[in-house]
Amino acid sequence: MQPKKIILYPLMAALMLGAWAMVPNSVQQAAAQVTEEDEERFRGRFARIDTNANSVTTRSEYTIYRVSTFNRMDTNANGVLDLPEFRDQGRKPSERRAARRTKSFERIDQNGSGGVEREEWDGYADRRFVRMDADKDNEVSFVEFVAYVK
């Protein structure tokens, strides 16, 4: 069994801010079960949405991330993501990843047009933000992010 490590930094910060009590138990538990190795990986992923690196992602940071991600995937810049653009994202993914992305693509393409329009992408990203923001303060902390993605 791998040793479990508590994420000290955000936990302590939350305690100091007196905000920890506001974080739902399920989120606290999930965050407390992260190994050191996982934490490294999650920090890397979180850094992509937390652009000013203060351990919290605001709505406006998330909007920037959402728009830039769409633009990066939309390689022919026609404002719609087709399946190869969404699935491959510039280079050929592993079979498992390709299958997972195909599935999300179908879920995000709510009108079944075979493409993900900007509105569909924005709606998907916003729903994701709301789900990650467990304490509903309109920001996603690192702890909330970890609890969501792990």
Ligand SMILES: [Ca+2]
């Ligand atoms: Ca496109």
Ligand SMILES: [Ca+2]
């Ligand atoms: Ca569509």
Ligand SMILES: [Ca+2]
């Ligand atoms: Ca929050």
